[in-house]
Amino acid sequence: MKIYDSKTAPNPRRVRIFLAEKGVTVPYQEVDIGKAENRSAEFRKKNPLGVLPVLELDDGTCIAESVAICRYFEETHPQPPLMGVDARDRAIVEMWQRRMEFEILIPITQVFRNTHAFFKGRIPQVPEYGEVCRTAAEQRLAWLDEVLADREFIAGPRYTIADITALCGIDFGRVTGIRIQAEQRNLARWHAAVSGRPSAKA
Ligand SMILES: N[C@@H](CCC(=O)N[C@@H](CS)C(=O)NCC(=O)O)C(=O)O
Numbered sequence: 001m002k003i004y005d006s007k008t009a010p011n012p013r014r015v016r017i018f019l020a021e022k023g024v025t026v027p028y029q030e031v032d033i034g035k036a037e038n039r040s041a042e043f044r045k046k047n048p049l050g051v052l053p054v055l056e057l058d059d060g061t062c063i064a065e066s067v068a069i070c071r072y073f074e075e076t077h078p079q080p081p082l083m084g085v086d087a088r089d090r091a092i093v094e095m096w097q098r099r100m101e102f103e104i105l106i107p108i109t110q111v112f113r114n115t116h117a118f119f120k121g122r123i124p125q126v127p128e129y130g131e132v133c134r135t136a137a138e139q140r141l142a143w144l145d146e147v148l149a150d151r152e153f154i155a156g157p158r159y160t161i162a163d164i165t166a167l168c169g170i171d172f173g174r175v176t177g178i179r180i181q182a183e184q185r186n187l188a189r190w191h192a193a194v195s196g197r198p199s200a201k202a
Contacts, residue, residue, distance in 0.1 A: 010172040020199035096162035105169030148186035
């Protein structure tokens with residue numbers, strides 16, 4: 001088993017943090033996005049979409065999509081639970097995980113993809129769309145600050161995959177100048193706590 005990884009990209013980081021929280025060690029193979037190794041015909045046999053991360057099992061099965069990879073390890077290594085503990089909790093965690101992905105991580109990565117020089121010439125960029133995504137992401141951070149007023153973690157009292165997705169999205173925002181604002185004290189408190197966990201260095 002191995003994971004095709006990129007040390008600088010936010011989605012692969014989600015999986016690394018998830019595995020660090022589980023205490024699971026899987027060999028990583030770095031794929032150089034800068035050299036477009038992820039778009040090679042060879043890599044597309046593993047993931048036709050040409051994106052990272054990808055988990056390759058010993059039988060050759062390739063599983064892409066960060067949450068699908070996390071689901072595999074949640075099932076094979078249930079402790080500590082990071083995707084909910086019963087039917088109600090699993091639904092709540094999934095609700096927050098999806099919100100963090102669709103409302104925070106994706107807009108922030110779209111700012112990067114549409115405005116940053118890294119992707120110039122690699123993909124069709126629409127800078128105006130990037131700026132729309134920047135405004136949306138900033139509004140969502142203000143909302144998340146309110147959400148965190150009455151709870152320790154995003155989905156409630158326990159650290160979950162929703163925290164991992166939000167952390168990876170928010171940290172990646174720094175590349176394009178999206179930051180937690182001084183007045184967003186709940187968000188800053190949460191960010192300090194989740195960044196202080198050893199897994200955040202994974
Ligand atoms: N929905 C996918 C997104 C994967 C994705 O977009 N990965 C990015 C890195 S964060 C990538 O490989 N980008 C390389 C490229 O677009 O060339 C997931 O959850 O894993």
